[in-house]
Amino acid sequence: MKKLEPVESFLISIKVYETIRDAIISGKFSPGTKLTVDDLSKELNVSRTPVKEALVRLEREGLVENIPRRGMYVAKISIEDALEIYELREVLEGFAVRKASENIDKESLKLLKEILSKGEKYIRDGNFKDYSNIDEQFHKILWNLSGNKRLFRILENIRSIIRLLMTSSVNIPGRASASLLEHRKILSAIEKNNPELAESYMKEHIKNVKEIVIKTYLEKRGG
Secondary structure, X not given: OOOOOHHHHHHHHHHHHHHHHHHHHHOOOOOOOEEOHHHHHHHHOOOHHHHHHXXXXXXXXXXXXXXXXXXXXXXXXXXXXXXXXXXXXXHHXXXXXXXXXXXXXHHHHHHHHHHHHHHHHHHHOOOXXXXXXXXXXXXXXXXXXXXXXXXXXXXXXXXXXXXXXXXXXXXXXXXXXXXXXXXXXXXXXXXXXXXXXXXXXXXXXXXXXXXXXXXXXXXXXXX
């Protein structure tokens, strides 16, 4: 077998990680599904090494659970997990958008407006998968604009679970449009150089998403 160059090997590892992550987030691999290195390496036509690396990374992110003597499984996100994540998001993203408001420049403001315009088009087209990508991009730019590297790393560490929970909420009728309006309010406050209002709107946005996610979870559980 031809030995892979370091860059090629790295790109394969990234691709394998993203493919498995997307399969979990999209629901292709549902909670509780067993993930075996041999099966995944055959399905993705790659060696075992990048698959093992991907599963370890996904375990760190909370999407995969390693059960002793049983193996790797897609994690089951409990209602308690969801509540903890959204409580954390409310505090961290509220702070992030406050700092972002203080650091915003014309170029970043233009980019955020363009992102929301794309999001509006995706909603009109009923393309909620791409809207989810735009939603995530909007938040990540604000994390980065905060200028706080540690804050960015903390949010990046829980990004996969955030995305998983967001995917379940964005498909609820009317939620994507409401989310877009909330994003526009946040951006308007930033544009008006009002960090306190931007923080308040972001916290309100996270609370609204939390309520939808918890309500959907309880309905699925029948409680």
